[in-house]
Amino acid sequence: MTKQIIVPFGPQHPVLPEPIHLDLVLEDEKVVDVIPSIGYIHRGFEKLVEKREFTEYVFIAERTCGICSFIHGATYCQGIEQIMGIQVPERADYLRTIWSEYSRLHSHLLWLGLYADSFGFENLFMNAWRIRERILDVMEQTTGGRVIQGSCKVGGVRKDISNAKLAEMSRDLDSIRKEMEELTTVFLKDDTVIHRTRNVGVLSRQDAYHLGAVGPTARGSGVAIDLRKTGYAAYSELDFPVVTDSCGDCYSRCLVRCKELFTSVDIIQQAIAKIPDGPVDVKVTGAPNGEFFMRAEQPRGELVHYLKGNGTKFLVRSRIRTPTLTNIPPLVKMLQGCDLADVPVIVLSIDPCISCTER
Amino acid sequence: MKQEQTIIPIEVGRLIGSVEQFRNEGYRLAQIGCTKVGDNSFEINYSFDKDFVLQNLRITVTAETEVPSITGMYWGAFVYENEMHDLFGIQVKGINIDFKGTFIRTAIRYPFGVSVAKEEKK
Numbered sequence: 001m002t003k004q005i006i007v008p009f010g011p012q013h014p015v016l017p018e019p020i021h022l023d024l025v026l027e028d029e030k031v032v033d034v035i036p037s038i039g040y041i042h043r044g045f046e047k048l049v050e051k052r053e054f055t056e057y058v059f060i061a062e063r064t065c066g067i068c069s070f071i072h073g074a075t076y077c078q079g080i081e082q083i084m085g086i087q088v089p090e091r092a093d094y095l096r097t098i099w100s101e102y103s104r105l106h107s108h109l110l111w112l113g114l115y116a117d118s119f120g121f122e123n124l125f126m127n128a129w130r131i132r133e134r135i136l137d138v139m140e141q142t143t144g145g146r147v148i149q150g151s152c153k154v155g156g157v158r159k160d161i162s163n164a165k166l167a168e169m170s171r172d173l174d175s176i177r178k179e180m181e182e183l184t185t186v187f188l189k190d191d192t193v194i195h196r197t198r199n200v201g202v203l204s205r206q207d208a209y210h211l212g213a214v215g216p217t218a219r220g221s222g223v224a225i226d227l228r229k230t231g232y233a234a235y236s237e238l239d240f241p242v243v244t245d246s247c248g249d250c251y252s253r254c255l256v257r258c259k260e261l262f263t264s265v266d267i268i269q270q271a272i273a274k275i276p277d278g279p280v281d282v283k284v285t286g287a288p289n290g291e292f293f294m295r296a297e298q299p300r301g302e303l304v305h306y307l308k309g310n311g312t313k314f315l316v317r318s319r320i321r322t323p324t325l326t327n328i329p330p331l332v333k334m335l336q337g338c339d340l341a342d343v344p345v346i347v348l349s350i351d352p353c354i355s356c357t358e359r
Numbered sequence: 360m361k362q363e364q365t366i367i368p369i370e371v372g373r374l375i376g377s378v379e380q381f382r383n384e385g386y387r388l389a390q391i392g393c394t395k396v397g398d399n400s401f402e403i404n405y406s407f408d409k410d411f412v413l414q415n416l417r418i419t420v421t422a423e424t425e426v427p428s429i430t431g432m433y434w435g436a437f438v439y440e441n442e443m444h445d446l447f448g449i450q451v452k453g454i455n456i457d458f459k460g461t462f463i464r465t466a467i468r469y470p471f472g473v474s475v476a477k478e479e480k481k
Contacts, residue, residue: 035456037458037461037462038462038463039461039462039464039465040464042463042464042465044465044470046471047470047471082361082362209387210387210433210434211434211435212389212433212435227411230411232362291366292364293362293364293404293406293413293415294362295362295389302389306390306392306394306404316394316396319390319392319393319394321389321390321392325438325439325442326389326390326435326438328435328438329435329437329438330435358463
């Protein structure tokens, strides 16, 4: 029997933007088992809900993640609105959808850059982030914040976007689309990239489903789960496909994200074409009394905000189940049997967001 | 548009059988979450999804109750069960990967649990 050794991977590692620790059990260069461990940056956000009024907690909810912050805030607000029976104005729903898709664009572009970095393609990394800057510029122009927007509130949104600005954004997206076409062609056609990602970290459809994979990790294995299809915000009014691929390897997960960039552009342009005029918020009175599991599609997959109120201004519980937490068991499965040299690429392929996971 | 969901309260003794039924019917485990509802009382919600319909099994336990692990049916449930133990002090029996309190490292032991509730009252 080959001697087994354990190699610690993380929490500090060049490819890890955030700390996760993996004990890799190796036989020669093959990974035979993996023990994951988190807990380096637990912040106790969920506990804060007991000390902040439900209308203020949206700012905390938004800070759960520094990448998909807007979607956290919007999901929290929609959960509270469901408990309180608040109907937000249609324009607010469209604005939430537009900002959510901009968040997805910037998150996927950020990931593509980090992914290129994980296999040593620095130029590709810089190109992905150069395009991402254009997305962040729009976020800043429309909300005032590049990463933390603060534009969502219970009952609607805090800021409107003028119709002239929306038209300008739509035109801008045409040129961004062209740049993204060039970028994604390299990710999907370049021999070097294909060599490092094809048939690496394979997750079967069955494993993806039963291990609880979500987002591009699940869709890359052919599991068509996309919570946007439940029709929250303005998604029920928009036409878009659920992008899937069937190979289940790192290439498939990359392919799904690449195609989703263009889906997001389509969704934003459709939303801009359809957005109605009108108010962007309603007055909120009273306090939430009840509970709701609000689910939304983050760039990394299904997000669950469980909210429970008792009729006071302070919620009893806010439980946030982020997509990376549920993508950890599938990651363990992907790593079993891989080469040690492929571990960074496979870990990056689930787009791990550990700050989000730890809350 | 309201997302469809139901909450089904059950006894702890029926947990394994009910989860097995969901597994056999092709449901995906969406999450397991714990809520403190009294000084020594916790609600645990097991959420299962199929075709965007969320079914939640709910058990109510104390910190001393031994909750059976469902990792035999849903292997990936170990992340939630270890989390419940580390944050709330819930005793989960038979987890496939049991970190024994080291999955989520916190400065205070069981920050959402009974001991913290007592400290806060003081």
